[in-house]
Amino acid sequence: MSFITYLINGISLGSVYAIIALGYTMVYGIAKMLNFAHGDVIMIGCYTVFTIVSTLNLPTWLGMIVSIVLCTVLGITIEAVAYRPLRQASSSLAVLITAIGVSYLLQNVALLIFGANTKSFTSVVNISALKLGKDGALTITGETIVTISACIIIMIALTMFVNKTKAGQAMLAVSEDKGAAQLMGINVNATISLTFAIGSALAAIAGMLLCSSYPALTPYTGSMPGIKAFVAAVFGGIGSIPGAFIGGIILGIIEILSKAYISSQLSDAIVFLVLIVVLVVKPTGILGRKIQEKV
Amino acid sequence: MKKFTKLFAVVLSTAMVVASFAGCGSAKGGDTWKIGGIGPTTGGAAVYGIAVQNGADLAIKEINEKGGINGHKIEYNFQDDELDNEKSVNAYNALKDWGMNVLVGSVTSGCCIAVAAESVNDNMFQITPSGSAPDCIANKNVFQVCFNDPNQGIGAASYIGSNNVASKVAVIYDSSDVYSSGIYQKFAQEAANQPFDIVSAEAFTADSKTDFSVQLQKAADAGAELVFLPIYYTEASLILTQAASAGYSFKFFGCDGLDGILGVENFDTSLAEGVMLLTPFAADAADEKTQHFVKAYEEAYGDTPNQFAADAYDAVYIIKAAIEKANIEPSASVSEIGDALEKAMTEITVDGLTGEAMNWDANGAVNKAPKAMEIKDGNYALIQ
Numbered sequence: 118m119s120f121i122t123y124l125i126n127g128i129s130l131g132s133v134y135a136i137i138a139l140g141y142t143m144v145y146g147i148a149k150m151l152n153f154a155h156g157d158v159i160m161i162g163c164y165t166v167f168t169i170v171s172t173l174n175l176p177t178w179l180g181m182i183v184s185i186v187l188c189t190v191l192g193i194t195i196e197a198v199a200y201r202p203l204r205q206a207s208s209s210l211a212v213l214i215t216a217i218g219v220s221y222l223l224q225n226v227a228l229l230i231f232g233a234n235t236k237s238f239t240s241v242v243n244i245s246a247l248k249l250g251k252d253g254a255l256t257i258t259g260e261t262i263v264t265i266s267a268c269i270i271i272m273i274a275l276t277m278f279v280n281k282t283k284a285g286q287a288m289l290a291v292s293e294d295k296g297a298a299q300l301m302g303i304n305v306n307a308t309i310s311l312t313f314a315i316g317s318a319l320a321a322i323a324g325m326l327l328c329s330s331y332p333a334l335t336p337y338t339g340s341m342p343g344i345k346a347f348v349a350a351v352f353g354g355i356g357s358i359p360g361a362f363i364g365g366i367i368l369g370i371i372e373i374l375s376k377a378y379i380s381s382q383l384s385d386a387i388v389f390l391v392l393i394v395v396l397v398v399k400p401t402g403i404l405g406r407k408i409q410e411k412v
Numbered sequence: 413m414k415k416f417t418k419l420f421a422v423v424l425s426t427a428m429v430v431a432s433f434a435g436c437g438s439a440k441g442g443d444t445w446k447i448g449g450i451g452p453t454t455g456g457a458a459v460y461g462i463a464v465q466n467g468a469d470l471a472i473k474e475i476n477e478k479g480g481i482n483g484h485k486i487e488y489n490f491q492d493d494e495l496d497n498e499k500s501v502n503a504y505n506a507l508k509d510w511g512m513n514v515l516v517g518s519v520t521s522g523c524c525i526a527v528a529a530e531s532v533n534d535n536m537f538q539i540t541p542s543g544s545a546p547d548c549i550a551n552k553n554v555f556q557v558c559f560n561d562p563n564q565g566i567g568a569a570s571y572i573g574s575n576n577v578a579s580k581v582a583v584i585y586d587s588s589d590v591y592s593s594g595i596y597q598k599f600a601q602e603a604a605n606q607p608f609d610i611v612s613a614e615a616f617t618a619d620s621k622t623d624f625s626v627q628l629q630k631a632a633d634a635g636a637e638l639v640f641l642p643i644y645y646t647e648a649s650l651i652l653t654q655a656a657s658a659g660y661s662f663k664f665f666g667c668d669g670l671d672g673i674l675g676v677e678n679f680d681t682s683l684a685e686g687v688m689l690l691t692p693f694a695a696d697a698a699d700e701k702t703q704h705f706v707k708a709y710e711e712a713y714g715d716t717p718n719q720f721a722a723d724a725y726d727a728v729y730i731i732k733a734a735i736e737k738a739n740i741e742p743s744a745s746v747s748e749i750g751d752a753l754e755k756a757m758t759e760i761t762v763d764g765l766t767g768e769a770m771n772w773d774a775n776g777a778v779n780k781a782p783k784a785m786e787i788k789d790g791n792y793a794l795i796q
Binding site: 119122123126130167171228232233234235236237238239240246248256258259260327330331332333335341342372373376377380381382384385 | 454455456458459494587614615616617619620622623625626627629630633646647649650653654657658659676677678679680
């Protein structure tokens with residue numbers, strides 16, 4: 118029975134990684150850049166919910182909506198102010214370094230506004246735990262149920278959006294070839310902005326789910342899950358939406374199971390070891406495609 | 413080329429002037445005692461840093477009102493280190509530039525070890541109110557007010573054993589932190605001599621301190637009645653929340669790192685109900701000294717003092733006692749003061765808030781007895 122509990126906890130943790138990884142992978146797929154500030158957008162989203170729900174005592178749904186809107190605006194702004202001017206830069210390193218800079222900027226702004234004291238996040242999930250088996254031998258918390266279902270819904274919605282809508286097709290076209298897409302009349306800048314908007318809205322949702330399950334909120338809350346989610350995105354094949362989903366879930370399960378059956382100290386080492394092995398065997402990740410560089 | 417030489421000359425001469433000023437500052441003290449303090453007043457352990465800052469401040473104000481130490485007033489300067497080793501060393505250097513004679517700090521073990529590695533070069537007399545790792549006092553110039561970690565681990569094990577708190581105990585500790593793993597090791601050793609069993613001992617690290625579901629599940633599978641948490645309150649608040657939402661009903665037992673859990677913003681304190689901790693200070697103790705301190709602290713800072721405030725308050729009075737014993741003047745150099753106070757520390761006995769008849773060995777470790785407390789109705793209460 119405890120194996121099933123571990124597995125469910127792993128899938129729950131993996132679902133959070135997956136939602137964050139979707140943000141990484143979409144931005145990489147379309148803008149060909151690693152947005153290292155993604156984890157910190159999560160943190161800003163959490164503080165927004167915290168401020169509205171716990172400090173101002175307004176309803177939770179309002180906090181969630183404001184948080185998603187604010188993160189979307191923040192994502193578009195970061196892209197327009199920090200990344201767009203550098204898109205034509207000769208070196209892709211410039212954008213990478215800028216992304217790291219934005220990450221530190223967001224952390225320090227949060228430090229300035231909210232201080233570094235840990236805040237206890239009130240869960241946005243209002244479902245009581247599900248007890249199965251005799252005497253509740255298998256307990257699934259409300260947060261776990263909501264996190265896993267949210268992840269599946271987002272995953273399906275995003276796949277439909279990319280494959281069935283005009284804007285989604287435009288994204289695919291931009292990710293294949295920016296120049297050709299522009300010649301076909303696609304507004305590349307608007308498409309990239311849209312990608313950042315969706316990625317950041319997902320970050321807000323991921324943040325709420327993350328902090329509902331693990332309610333300690335500090336300005337550095339987003340950084341470690343952000344890095345793990347990045348690993349998940351690479352694991353699944355960066356640029357691939359189903360890849361991020363699979364990568365996230367597998368990463369979460371490996372982390373929890375290695376903690377449970379191998380060593381609670383070595384779980385991170387094992388996670389990164391698996392990543393290295395996967396990359397050695399299949400450098401593009403599980404579902405990654407090999408893209409021919411054109412000369 | 414000529415321009416460059418000129419520029420070089422200007423830079424060089426400026427550097428020499430600055431260097432000569434710096435030399436002036438550190439060689440000799442002035443007419444007042446300059447006590448510096450270092451600790452996290454922001455960050456994950458801010459509750460400790462602020463308490464130490466205020467506790468020392470209160471003691472210094474009292475001493476100054478009564479005419480200072482041997483007629484010399486005290487100046488006080490407290491620097492934030494955000495629980496970061498490097499920032500703690502930077503704070504130490506800033507205080508040295510300010511002209512510090514004696515250091516109260518750093519508040520946390522990791523930072524204290526980093527600062528002690530620097531302060532030994534200056535032979536700066538350093539007393540840490542709460543840095544409890546044995547390595548904090550590895551150098552001869554550093555002394556502790558709090559228990560060191562081995563003593564906390566042994567104390568916790570013998571308390572649980574002799575009071576029959578539980579027969580099956582699980583431990584969750586932070587293997588990346590010296591404080592936590594230090595207590596755990598001694599706890600495990602001492603547990604062998606006690607009538608209870610450690611049924612599961614699980615670790616976490618600084619990089620994986622959000623999800624505790626596995627550690628809690630293992631404790632439950634092993635049939636533990638009590639979970640021992642030799643960790644800091646931020647992670648403990650997460651563990652309590654996750655244990656409650658998964659429906660476990662363990663008893664929790666911690667050391668002084670849990671002190672502050674009731675101060676986490678927006679934390680549901682009912683989750684901490686019944687948590688037991690070993691700590692040397694209880695704000696509701698009935699003795700006159702504690703009551704006087706608690707009243708004065710509440711008036712000055714609007715908050716009930718925790719053990720860190722009491723440790724810092726004691727630290728300042730310990731410095732006073734040592735200076736009076738050594739009979740040294742603040743005009744002496746940092747190193748002379750260091751030598752004199754290090755010798756005096758082994759000769760004095762101080763009655764403080766955190767222990768009667770506290771005395772020190774030459775290594776810098778304190779000798780006193782712990783008290784056990786339980787969280788009741790959202791407050792720390794002494795177990796009689």
